[in-house]
Amino acid sequence: MARAARKKLKEAPEKTTRIQEINRRLILDAALDVFSTYGFRGTTIDQIAERAGMSKPNLLYYFPRKQNIYVTLLEETLTEWLAPLAEIDAEGDPIEQLRKYITLKINMSETHPEASRLFANEILHGAPAISDFLTKYLKPLVDEKAGVIRRWVGEGKLAPVDPYHLIFMIWATTQHYADFDVQVRAIMGSQVGRPGFKEQTAQAVLSIILNGIRPRD
Amino acid sequence: MARAARKKLKEAPEKTTRIQEINRRLILDAALDVFSTYGFRGTTIDQIAERAGMSKPNLLYYFPRKQNIYVTLLEETLTEWLAPLAEIDAEGDPIEQLRKYITLKINMSETHPEASRLFANEILHGAPAISDFLTKYLKPLVDEKAGVIRRWVGEGKLAPVDPYHLIFMIWATTQHYADFDVQVRAIMGSQVGRPGFKEQTAQAVLSIILNGIRPRD
């Protein structure tokens, strides 16, 4: 009994060794690549294991279920992905704040397209793994920022616009370049890779949205 | 030999019987529901067969491969999905033409969200089945309409804006409501179902985009 108690005590803090840390990272990085390309069902554990450079049983030693990897990955990236929204400052200049937000989002789409695709895929399939997150964490955050935008509109600092639809519009346009990359490339061809393409994109998106919401006389 | 020739002749017109017509329709309708929800890999033939109300071997009698159903479905809906773009009239009033286009797209997102999700999923995963379509059919069409928009800009009828990014923006914002429906619902809750929601959405999107591209003094 004393032994059992000690064992339980030892397990509780769930200590992580150096090797665990390294391998979990390797697995999650590999999993992001594969899941974001093939989706949950389309991804096999073998694929992830191979990309992570370890055997399948070894991978399963760290994450006993495929689901575990997927959910861990989603949780890990979601907060980071939403960070820019939280940074919108109610006291700042509306147009400047939104310019900053849009710019940040376009940069994220460019630097972490896998994260964007991972979410897009999850939502597209009905968000089975993160519907809780959406209502418990995302909704309150969006509600708060929608309040800020509504206030700005009330003060005449922005044209009358529904704050929720504005936020959706920003998400849609910025993430489009990550999620629909293949389509963008099929249409714009070699331009996409060229230096300055991201700036051109940012310029176009900012120009339309900001002029679209600038207060009109 | 004569018999073989006759047989070949008979196969060539690929006559479709009444039963074939009915069953192909049943299968494709069922497949659209399932594929658009679970994606290609996430869908099983059994699921489609069950929803179509027939046995799996029977379904395979009409479409020998899973791929066949999927590709047929994509081809069948793609043209229809792009039809509104083709209707943009170079001789019409720019703002009016774009208003009409955006409105049509929002309506389609509302009435055929499955079609939107089917494409979104396909593109998200790298468009393995329709990359040819994108370059051979979609690109020329977009190039043509981009030319029209560019001309409008040149004539001062629209604010200076990159036509390709404008088109992407319209696609992104309108399809967002179909593809990310779960997220929209998680955030806007009961509002989504309410009558008038579609109109409110259209109003918000039109207001921002049209004001964003209206020529400025």
Place this chain on the structure above:
DNA sequence: CTGCATTTTGACCAAGTAGTCAAGTTTTTG
């Protein structure tokens, strides 16, 4: 109504894949 063509299906197979296990290897620790 009769015989041929079309349609339908139960039973089956082969491949792929999530997850197990016991036996080995390496790392940590007292």
Place this chain on the structure above:
DNA sequence: CAAAAACTTGACTACTTGGTCAAAATGCAG
């Protein structure tokens, strides 16, 4: 440095799933 703990893996199992097949049922033309 020796024992314990942590880590690693080849071989395997159970199950899912795309697709086959032969035989039965149904539809239809003459």
